[in-house]
Amino acid sequence: MPAFTFNYITPPPNDELVDEQSQINANLDQIENRLNFLQGIGTWANVDRPKGLEALINDGNQRTAVWNGTAWRTPTGIAGGWTAWQNITLIAPYVASAAGFTPMWRSNSVIRRVQLKGRIANGATGVSMAKNNWTNFSSGASGIPLTFTPANTVALWTTSCSPITASSPAGSEINGARLRVNADATSVRLDFNWMGQDSGTTGNYISLDGMDWWY
Amino acid sequence: LGTYTTVQKLYKPASDDLVDVNTDIKYNWERLDQRVKLLLEWLPTEETNLTGNVPMENGFRYLKRSTASKWASWLNPVTQQQQFYQDNVAFVPTWTVITPAAGWSVYESQTKLMAQVTGGAAGAENIVTYRGKLIRNPNTELPIKTDTLIASGVPTGYRPQVDREVQIMGGDTASGNVATAMLRFTSTGEIHLFKYGTAQTGNSFEWYVSFTGVMFPRGD
Numbered sequence A: 001m002p003a004f005t006f007n008y009i010t011p012p013p014n015d016e017l018v019d020e021q022s023q024i025n026a027n028l029d030q031i032e033n034r035l036n037f038l039q040g041i042g043t044w045a046n047v048d049r050p051k052g053l054e055a056l057i058n059d060g061n062q063r064t065a066v067w068n069g070t071a072w073r074t075p076t077g078i079a080g081g082w083t084a085w086q087n088i089t090l091i092a093p094y095v096a097s098a099a100g101f102t103p104m105w106r107s108n109s110v111i112r113r114v115q116l117k118g119r120i121a122n123g124a125t126g127v128s129m130a131k132n133n134w135t136n137f138s139s140g141a142s143g144i145p146l147t148f149t150p151a152n153t154v155a156l157w158t159t160s161c162s163p164i165t166a167s168s169p170a171g172s173e174i175n176g177a178r179l180r181v182n183a184d185a186t187s188v189r190l191d192f193n194w195m196g197q198d199s200g201t202t203g204n205y206i207s208l209d210g211m212d213w214w215y
Numbered sequence B: 001l002g003t004y005t006t007v008q009k010l011y012k013p014a015s016d017d018l019v020d021v022n023t024d025i026k027y028n029w030e031r032l033d034q035r036v037k038l039l040l041e042w043l044p045t046e047e048t049n050l051t052g053n054v055p056m057e058n059g060f061r062y063l064k065r066s067t068a069s070k071w072a073s074w075l076n077p078v079t080q081q082q083q084f085y086q087d088n089v090a091f092v093p094t095w096t097v098i099t100p101a102a103g104w105s106v107y108e109s110q111t112k113l114m115a116q117v118t119g120g121a122a123g124a125e126n127i128v129t130y131r132g133k134l135i136r137n138p139n140t141e142l143p144i145k146t147d148t149l150i151a152s153g154v155p156t157g158y159r160p161q162v163d164r165e166v167q168i169m170g171g172d173t174a175s176g177n178v179a180t181a182m183l184r185f186t187s188t189g190e191i192h193l194f195k196y197g198t199a200q201t202g203n204s205f206e207w208y209v210s211f212t213g214v215m216f217p218r219g220d
Helices: A018-040 B021-040
Strands: A054-057 A061-066 A094-096 A104-108 A113-117 A117-123 A133-139 A156-161 A176-183 A188-193 A205-207 A212-213 B043-045 B061-064 B071-076 B081-085 B104-106 B114-117 B125-129 B135-136 B148-151 B164-171 B176-187 B191-195 B215-217
Touching: A018 A054, A018 B021, A113 B215, A117 A133, A156 B081
Parallel strands: B043 B061
Antiparallel strands: A054 A061, A094 A117, A104 A113, A113 A212, A117 A205, A133 A188, A156 A176, A156 A205, A156 B164, A176 A188, B061 B071, B071 B081, B104 B135, B114 B125, B125 B215, B148 B191, B164 B176, B176 B191
């Protein structure tokens, strides 16, 4: 379908019986109407919109949209793809380090990403983390569903670990930890490996902030 | 005399017009040439600030090279001012420079401390990403086992709603060694550095804090 339905002046061009002026002006009016639509002040019948036309749609939010033949298609936002935050079910004795820092996860189906946040402590009394071995803190039927298994099945990441409250000055020392994301029979299995070896013992925790993976 | 179309101002000769080829017919093609490109294509421009520096009219579109972002003009119905906007979903987030605290500076001019937020308006679901590299002034080793303030006054949109802590690496004792370090981003707009390890021995190329790969969700 041509973009325009212009009048072609019927020959001979200087035939006094041909109304050239009105045909030319009708063409100019058609151009005017089409361009006005692109300026957000005119209308086109749906059948006149070529598939793939990109236009600026002022629906109150000023969107860039493409006509797919039957509807305007606007970009899919990444931000809107996130689920609500859900608690990570922790295996005893691990608990949230403090109110407001509950370990949680969420996923985004647009970018197929899982993201974690929160802080894990070893029991409500703040017992030191066990160092130098892998410790499972979430798995089993109540864990993150297998749907969210990392795209490469097994993943290993580094995560941060807390200031150690027993240090001097308090909270000024940190140590590293690693996070392993794996799949068990029923859910995504999360383990950490606390690399600590300093004198701090109580009150330390592992931060999950910034931890994420592709599923 | 003929008439002009309302918006595009194309000249429509009257039936008894003596048409001047130069002023009446060529004028129309030149007028269209100026406007159609801007209405159909994103016109690349080197202008950083578009307002006042490029033609503004409903539907005129520009690709801003400096930020690789697309902008279009529209008449704000409330203010009746012609403005530029981006699609708030498809837009390219711009980087905002974060000023280091006293005693800290950028490692080199290309490594300013900067932050960006996905998703447009500062929603709780957005992800904040940082980049850049800081050193102490004068060029000295990073403090170890100390809670050190390295920036404050971070703009609201780039702060978490509750404190976030992410791990990075920092220079350590011997050449090529690194030790664990942590950045704490507070809800009040401060950035703190905690670095593990022992005193360094003069490898100045390790005396910096890199924000590469640092990201966290904004919301609580």
